[in-house]
Amino acid sequence: MANGASTTRPSLLEQPVQGSRRLSNYLVATVVTAGGLGFLLTSLSSRLGRDLLPIGHPAELAWVPQGLVMGAYGVAAVLLATYLWSVITLDVGAGSNRFDRESSQATITRRGFRQKIELDIPLRQILAVKVDVRDGLNPRRRLSLRLQGRRDLPLTRVGEPLPLAELERSGAELARFLKVPLEGV
Template identity: 25%
Template sequence: MELSDDRMVYFVRGAQRKSNFFWAFLVFVGSLGLFVVGIFNYLGMDFLFFSEELIQIPAIPFIPQGATLAFYGLVGICISSYLLCIVFWDVGGGYDIMDKTANEVSFFRWGFPGLNRDTLIRVPMEEIKSIRLQIAKKEQDLFTGNVGYYIIACIDTEKNGLIPLTRLEDNLYVQQTVDKAAEISRFLGVPLLNS
């Protein structure tokens, strides 16, 4: 977050997270292994480069098992490529700008490449009624039966309705969400409401 007397900027993390890199890499390595085993099986070669005396594994027939391994490997490589593209393009990343000199609040997010790659919503400060804290119930846990709650900070506008300021993916504690909402409320000079 950057803060000055007349401007507040919140940077929003998109898909460029360590966990996304990890899962894309893990899916790629596993899929590549399956695909290579399927191709080696089609070519009639032994994937494990050991001598026949050390290892006594029966050959895998290509038609049911080898073809299935190659197919699943190819599908996994496509999925990991998709994940890597999402990470590279930083889908969902962007920023929120509250600018008193321009008298507007801007929300910018990156999307998928194409004609509408970026999304920009501009809201004049006169249209902002309040900052709202939305409390919602998560689904019940399947094994323990526990019910959890989460809280989302939103800007309540006249024309656009509620625009969320925090996301569930941010994994903010309740106090962090309330502090962020209070800080934005003080900066914009609007009330902070709980609904």
């Protein structure tokens, strides 16, 4: 489904789902960390009156208000970076979609912050596989299950939209396996 091939045997289909350990998340966390440390060093340079950065002359900034504001930005960025690195370390969102015809169960698992999230659904409650494609400023390409008496259950990762061909291939494979219609294509 999302990074890795699905496992298929006649009565079992398992699709891995990538979590937060993606290149884009590593890049964002690195940039936020570097920026936060830069702001903190600028603030500290302003307070000490000594340049702690190799570029510019932050020691010439007035401690009040520029140094304090730089320090506040630095603290905020370091806290955000700590959160981002925690999400990456825990690989939040990783898991799998497992469909087993022998037990007539679908098991959706994901890693959360504090616990593993596991959802068991009887296969008879699955009415269709839905492909949801929305382009524009905030694009969404999502695969979900249409369930009887419940809201649609998303199956694909959050964040980067899947390529359309991969989304359609995964949806068609799942709909064939479950013997339900494929909607939205």
